[in-house]
Amino acid sequence: xxxxxxxxxxxxxxxTGAARGRPPLRRRIALVPTLTLLLGALYCLLPVAWVVxxxxxxxxxxxxTFTFLPGTGFADNLRDLDAYRDGVYWQWMGNSxxxxxxxxxxxxCVSAFSGYALATYRFRGxxxxxxxxxxxxxxxxxxxxxxxxxxxxxxGLTDSYWAVLLPQVLSPYGVYLARIYAAAxxxxxxxEAGRMDGASEWRIFTRIALPMMVPGLVTVFLFQFVAVWxxxxxxxIMLSDDEKFPITLGLFTLLEQxxxxxxxxxxxxxxxxxxVIPLVALFLVVQRFWSLDLLxxxxxx
Amino acid sequence: MTTAHxxxxxxxxxxxxxxxxPATILFALFFALPIGYAVxxxxxxxxxxxxxxxxxxxxxxxxxVENYTDAFTDSELLDGALRVLGYGCIVVxxxxxxALLFALMLDSDRVRxxxxxxxxIFLPYAIPGVVAALLWGFLYLPDVSPFYYVLxxxxxxxxxxxxxxPLYLALSNIAIWGGTGFNMIVIYTALQAxxxxxxxxxxxxxxxxxQIALRIKIPMVAPSLVLTFFFSIIATLxxxxxxxxxxxxxxxVSTTWSPLMKVYRDAFGTGDVHQAAAEAVIIALAxxxxxxxxxxxxxxxxxxxxxx
Numbered sequence: 001x002x003x004x005x006x007x008x009x010x011x012x013x014x015x016t017g018a019a020r021g022r023p024p025l026r027r028r029i030a031l032v033p034t035l036t037l038l039l040g041a042l043y044c045l046l047p048v049a050w051v052v053x054x055x056x057x058x059x060x061x062x063x064x065t066f067t068f069l070p071g072t073g074f075a076d077n078l079r080d081l082d083a084y085r086d087g088v089y090w091q092w093m094g095n096s097x098x099x100x101x102x103x104x105x106x107x108x109c110v111s112a113f114s115g116y117a118l119a120t121y122r123f124r125g126x127x128x129x130x131x132x133x134x135x136x137x138x139x140x141x142x143x144x145x146x147x148x149x150x151x152x153x154x155x156g157l158t159d160s161y162w163a164v165l166l167p168q169v170l171s172p173y174g175v176y177l178a179r180i181y182a183a184a185x186x187x188x189x190x191x192e193a194g195r196m197d198g199a200s201e202w203r204i205f206t207r208i209a210l211p212m213m214v215p216g217l218v219t220v221f222l223f224q225f226v227a228v229w230x231x232x233x234x235x236x237i238m239l240s241d242d243e244k245f246p247i248t249l250g251l252f253t254l255l256e257q258x259x260x261x262x263x264x265x266x267x268x269x270x271x272x273x274x275x276v277i278p279l280v281a282l283f284l285v286v287q288r289f290w291s292l293d294l295l296x297x298x299x300x301x
Numbered sequence: 302m303t304t305a306h307x308x309x310x311x312x313x314x315x316x317x318x319x320x321x322x323p324a325t326i327l328f329a330l331f332f333a334l335p336i337g338y339a340v341x342x343x344x345x346x347x348x349x350x351x352x353x354x355x356x357x358x359x360x361x362x363x364x365x366v367e368n369y370t371d372a373f374t375d376s377e378l379l380d381g382a383l384r385v386l387g388y389g390c391i392v393v394x395x396x397x398x399x400a401l402l403f404a405l406m407l408d409s410d411r412v413r414x415x416x417x418x419x420x421x422i423f424l425p426y427a428i429p430g431v432v433a434a435l436l437w438g439f440l441y442l443p444d445v446s447p448f449y450y451v452l453x454x455x456x457x458x459x460x461x462x463x464x465x466x467p468l469y470l471a472l473s474n475i476a477i478w479g480g481t482g483f484n485m486i487v488i489y490t491a492l493q494a495x496x497x498x499x500x501x502x503x504x505x506x507x508x509x510x511x512q513i514a515l516r517i518k519i520p521m522v523a524p525s526l527v528l529t530f531f532f533s534i535i536a537t538l539x540x541x542x543x544x545x546x547x548x549x550x551x552x553x554v555s556t557t558w559s560p561l562m563k564v565y566r567d568a569f570g571t572g573d574v575h576q577a578a579a580e581a582v583i584i585a586l587a588x589x590x591x592x593x594x595x596x597x598x599x600x601x602x603x604x605x606x607x608x609x
Binding site for chain 2: 029030032033034036037038040041043044045046047048050051054062063066067068109110113114116117118121123126129132133136138139140141142143144146147148149150151166167169170175195201202205226229230232233236237247248249251252255256258259260262265268269272275276279280282283284287
């Protein structure tokens with residue numbers, strides 16, 4: 001199955017296994033690539049390590065002790081964050097989970113329908129429809145977001161959950177991924193066999209095609225989840241009531257207030273640390289289900 | 302058989318349109334309509350009658366290309382565009398160069414700790430741009446930064462990272478940090494799809510790993526490189542959240558630092574949505590021209606090379 005392709009064939013695992021028979025040690029490790037990758041990993045982990053340690057420092061320790069020395073204020077920082085505006089921080093986290101979770105779920109459904117239709121049916125206007133949908137990928141978010149705001153305002157929907165959720169349901173990229181996955185994973189003769197047995201098109205989709213598309217759809221879901229969770233521009237434009245903010249916008253406003261008052265730094269830092277946890281955790285748990293090979297379109301059935 | 306087939310395909314005929322209905326409705330409402338509205342707005346302006354009080358005193362009238370000529374002569378927009386071009390000239394080559402380097406290293410023989418380093422380098426993808434800018438922003442602040450601590454201990458000069466030329470590097474670094482891992486995975490997966498036999502002949506001929514990388518691997522993944530370039534150019538021209546997040550930390554990032562920030566300022570700060578719409582249309586067109594221009598150039602080169 002292609003979903004594990006990246007993890008099934010890590011060249012490193014194969015190479016070290018094969019190298020076991022070779023005696024000289026320095027031949028066994030490729031020094032330059034290993035060191036280069038370790039440097040890269042260090043660079044990528046540095047800010048994360050910093051925020052983990054900085055979140056344990058009290059306001060005074062932050063400015064006086066060495067950066068990578070853990071402090072003693074983590075519990076106090078948590079308490080301060082919890083007390084900030086009656087715990088609005090947790091509300092932001094919940095909002096982000098709602099926007100990203102529900103948004104990605106709806107997006108995956110729409111992508112599944114569209115991708116399946118585009119991959120398995122031959123019909124008039126198929127390529128035109130696909131190309132028009134795909135062109136959406138190239139649209140800069142700003143040319144969409146400003147008029148979306150004005151139109152939402154006319155519909156009386158600005159500053160509501162809908163204003164952030166709805167514009168992100170259709171993901172052109174998700175449709176594209178679902179199409180190439182369905183084309184590779186759902187054989188035409190299986191669909192045809194379903195028809196011969198007299199199953200309706202909807203039944204063929206839900207009972208036969210959908211289970212085959214699941215690995216690809218997990219990927220679509222994860223991409224969209226990350227995209228919505230990380231989105232800043234759309235909520236920044238649509239929302240003014242901070243009870244509806246997602247975490248990105250909430251942290252930004254916290255930073256805006258805190259920039260001039262170093263006393264609020266610890267709050268921002270602790271908030272940033274906690275904001276990183278859910279996505280990194282999700283990521284570590286599901287990375288094996290994430291078929292990244294879809295990215296380069298290299299799907300082998 | 303034929304009649305049965307025809308009867309079956311009758312129900313089939315409408316099915317794809319049914320499956321595509323949700324996407325079509327959403328596309329119409331959240332893509333086509335806003336784009337059309339933006340174009341309409343960009344061609345209109347507000348005319349104020351008298352003091353502009355009461356209903357009917359403010360009306361939208363045809364403006365032709367007036368908003369566009371205003372935008373093209375607006376030095377703020379032009380400066381922002383130049384800043385973002387300079388920023389893009391750092392981000393895109395460095396980010397993709399690193400991504401290609403790491404992908405090649407991951408793909409080389411006898412490399413250790415590859416699963417760990419691959420995951421670590423991909424990790425920033427899971428961190429929102431706002432949070433990334435926030436983390437790096439603090440690392441750039443002299444009061445809390447470990448870099449300044451080290452420089453101070455060594456008695457070295459401590460540059461202000463959030464001003465002038467270094468600001469470009471500081472912002473570029475955030476984008477490079479966030480985007481390298483994702484592009485690395487795209488290139489790495491393409492490398493993995495190349496069958497091993499392709500390298501065997503070269504290895505037997507005594508080619509070094511470096512020669513194999515330069516002469517075989519990089520040309521083999523050229524389509525992925527073109528794709529990552531294409532999407533990186535688009536993403537870079539749209540930079541918004543990182544400079545916006547750094548803004549509270551420094552006076553050097555203006556409200557019009559990038560073209561997108563300028564559109565936001567004009568639409569919601571000064572409240573001239575018509576002007577903002579014209580600017581948004583220009584940015585969209587410029588993005589399309591630049592990214593497709595690159596794609597065409599890349600394709601032409603590929604064809605020339607194939608013809609040789």
